[in-house]
Amino acid sequence: MTTYTRMELMICAASGLLADGAVVVVGTGAPCAAAMLAQKTSAPNLTLLFEAGGVGPQLPRMPISVGDSRTFYKGLMATSMADIMETCQRGLVDYTFLGGAQIDQYGNLNSTMIGSDYHKPRVRLPGSGGANDLGSLCWNVMVITPHDRRRFVEKVDFITTPGYLNGPGAREANGLPPGTGPYRVITDLAIMGYCDETKRMQVVSLHPGVTWDEVQNQTGFELLKPTASRITSLPTPEQLRVLRDEVDPRRYIIGRS
Amino acid sequence: MADHRTSNFSGFPDRGDGPLFCPPDVDAARLAFRDKPKGLSVKVMSVSEAIERFVQDGDYLGSGGFGGDRIATALLHEIVRQKKQHLGLAGHTATHDFQILAAGNNTGRGRLLKRVDVAYIIGLEARGLSPHARRVSESGDIEFCEWSNYALAVRFKAGAMGVPFLPMRSMAGTDTYKHSAARKVICPFTGIDLVAIPALWPDVSVIHVHEADAFGNCRIRGTSVADFDLARASKRVIISCERLISNDEIRRDPTSTVIPYFCVDAVCEVPYGSYPGNMPYEYYSDEDHLQLWLKSEVDEESYAAFLEHHLFGVSDFTEYLERCGGLRRMQELRHEEFFPNG
Numbered sequence: 001m002t003t004y005t006r007m008e009l010m011i012c013a014a015s016g017l018l019a020d021g022a023v024v025v026v027g028t029g030a031p032c033a034a035a036m037l038a039q040k041t042s043a044p045n046l047t048l049l050f051e052a053g054g055v056g057p058q059l060p061r062m063p064i065s066v067g068d069s070r071t072f073y074k075g076l077m078a079t080s081m082a083d084i085m086e087t088c089q090r091g092l093v094d095y096t097f098l099g100g101a102q103i104d105q106y107g108n109l110n111s112t113m114i115g116s117d118y119h120k121p122r123v124r125l126p127g128s129g130g131a132n133d134l135g136s137l138c139w140n141v142m143v144i145t146p147h148d149r150r151r152f153v154e155k156v157d158f159i160t161t162p163g164y165l166n167g168p169g170a171r172e173a174n175g176l177p178p179g180t181g182p183y184r185v186i187t188d189l190a191i192m193g194y195c196d197e198t199k200r201m202q203v204v205s206l207h208p209g210v211t212w213d214e215v216q217n218q219t220g221f222e223l224l225k226p227t228a229s230r231i232t233s234l235p236t237p238e239q240l241r242v243l244r245d246e247v248d249p250r251r252y253i254i255g256r257s
Numbered sequence: 258m259a260d261h262r263t264s265n266f267s268g269f270p271d272r273g274d275g276p277l278f279c280p281p282d283v284d285a286a287r288l289a290f291r292d293k294p295k296g297l298s299v300k301v302m303s304v305s306e307a308i309e310r311f312v313q314d315g316d317y318l319g320s321g322g323f324g325g326d327r328i329a330t331a332l333l334h335e336i337v338r339q340k341k342q343h344l345g346l347a348g349h350t351a352t353h354d355f356q357i358l359a360a361g362n363n364t365g366r367g368r369l370l371k372r373v374d375v376a377y378i379i380g381l382e383a384r385g386l387s388p389h390a391r392r393v394s395e396s397g398d399i400e401f402c403e404w405s406n407y408a409l410a411v412r413f414k415a416g417a418m419g420v421p422f423l424p425m426r427s428m429a430g431t432d433t434y435k436h437s438a439a440r441k442v443i444c445p446f447t448g449i450d451l452v453a454i455p456a457l458w459p460d461v462s463v464i465h466v467h468e469a470d471a472f473g474n475c476r477i478r479g480t481s482v483a484d485f486d487l488a489r490a491s492k493r494v495i496i497s498c499e500r501l502i503s504n505d506e507i508r509r510d511p512t513s514t515v516i517p518y519f520c521v522d523a524v525c526e527v528p529y530g531s532y533p534g535n536m537p538y539e540y541y542s543d544e545d546h547l548q549l550w551l552k553s554e555v556d557e558e559s560y561a562a563f564l565e566h567h568l569f570g571v572s573d574f575t576e577y578l579e580r581c582g583g584l585r586r587m588q589e590l591r592h593e594e595f596f597p598n599g
Contacts, residue, residue: 028383029383051406052323052326052482053479053480053481053482054480060597060598061597061598064382064383064384064542064544065323065324065325065326065352065382065383065535066323066350066382067322067323067324067325067326067327067350067535068325068326068535068541068542069326069479069535069537069538069541069594070597071480072479072480072537073597078478078479078480078481078537079481080410080481080482080483080485080486081323081349081407081410081480081482081483082407082410082414082483082486085406085410085427089425089426089427108431112403112432112433118432118436119397120397121395123391123395124379124391124394124395125379125380125386126377126378126379126380126386127348127375127376127377127378127403127433128376128377128403128404128405129376129377129405129406130350130376130377130405130406130407131405132405132407132427132428132431133405133406133407133427133428135427136426136427136428136429137426137427158432159430159431159432159433160431160432161433162429162430162431165430165431170430171430173268174268174269174429174430174450175268175269175426175429175430175450175451175452176426176427176429176430
């Protein structure tokens with residue numbers, strides 16, 4: 001049997017969700033690894049954008065910054081941050097990947113502060129960066145994150161980036177573009193989506209060997225059960241070979257697990 | 258599409274509660290630009306002279322590039338060394354640039370940063386969080402207003418356009434909006450709610466470019482981030498460049514000019530001027546040095562020693578580069594930039 005780490009499983013699962021011919025805004029780390037892996041396997045015509053202005057690079061190595069020169073290495077264009085965000089705003093970008101210190105059942109994300117008083121934060125975090133824009137304007141928002149109760153909380157301390165806010169219709173009522181929003185959450189335990197009716201987070205598939213109780217116990221809110229009992233596909237030997245040999249040979253990302 | 262009537266939200270509030278540090282006085286900005294010297298005059302000067310002449314205490318500062326990529330490191334160091342006080346800052350992905358400026362807060366040198374429009378601070382992206390920037394930000398020493406990266410880019414764009422605001426579609430419905438100084442505006446054509454982003458005209462900006470002539474016509478290679486608009490929106494602009502080039506060379510290829518001379522007040526030739534940041538097509542970032550800086554911040558004693566050795570105890574940027582390994586190290590970083598696969 002093929003062996004793999006949980007980080008490798010997360011990256012392979014995320015990679016499999018990216019359709020060929022689509023456009024995705026990625027950051028550094030696991031999302032970038034997933035997009036690079038997709039390009040080299042299932043989605044050779046996937047176009048990568050980076051928020052500082054990099055368009056369609058042939059990434060030689062993992063960028064360290066979403067604005068460094070690798071983000072347009074042998075690229076199609078080196079443009080501005082506004083141009084990238086406006087490409088999202090006019091509806092051209094299919095996917096983005098975001099992260100955060102906290103996520104709630106509607107996929108709202110917090111990357112600004114931990115604590116109950118904004119003016120006296122227990123921990124001050126970086127803030128939105130481009131996350132709020134990408135989470136507002138891209139069609140499908142994906143999150144790759146470790147799964148624990150510290151991150152998956154009933155209520156985020158600060159809504160940095162909108163998920164479905166407080167439920168169905170809330171994004172549209174706030175003027176966010178209709179049809180956009182959270183799409184998938186890929187963790188070390190499961191893949192989750194969102195219920196069409198309630199916009200609440202719902203398990204799509206459990207990773208091999210993971211039980212429902214385990215996932216629910218690591219989640220600070222009530223998860224919705226999957227409509228059918230499904231197991232996340234195992235990484236294929238080809239995916240693992242490309243990931244280890246070509247995408248992340250120095251094990252910057254996959255070495256973390 | 259969901260039915261709006263089923264929502265228990267009735268849209269977002271009319272205005273964010275955050276402080277508007279620089280109200281968008283569009284006609285005052287016009288007067289400032291009218292009074293700029295517009296002759297083709299030679300503006301080449303030293304870094305220390307440029308910072309002395311064009312950065313005043315209390316100024317609102319714009320920082321070009323993207324945090325650790327094509328940043329005006331030499332100019333930022335000099336701002337800290339000259340102990341400028343009570344500056345404002347537009348912090349769109351402000352990573353190492355914010356880390357440098359934060360060395361002027363809570364280090365016994367007064368209060369360099371006073372007001373910051375935040376989209377992204379404290380973090381250095383994948384490298385982790387800056388302990389000192391965190392301490393400063395959590396101490397209440399700086400007043401914050403929240404934005405997104407695009408919002409700050411739009412503020413510069415509105416400033417560059419000479420209009421008081423521009424609409425956009427992100428930030429609505431979030432706490433980022435709530436703690437911003439944005440407002441709601443209803444589209445007169447479609448009736449949809451939009452977020453109105455006020456123009457921003459920084460008093461002064463520091464921008465590092467690849468090439469500039471003596472008058473301040475500038476070329477940038479690679480991503481421009483927000484610098485096209487930042488240079489146009491800023492009342493004063495200090496340029497550092499990797500290389501000075503002739504005005505004939507500018508005129509040979511005007512398509513390559515990104516910033517025109519009439520935006521620019523000072524031109525400083527500083528090779529490796531973005532170090533330890535990345536400079537596209539020149540040199541990659543010095544990740545070892547950035548890690549050293551981060552680690553030094555863990556306790557105050559080692560941080561004070563680090564700042565003394567690298568920032569306060571050197572006379573200029575060339576001496577900093579020498580303390581960081583000099584030309585030998587710069588050549589390694591050039592190699593890293595040109596041959597990313599080794």
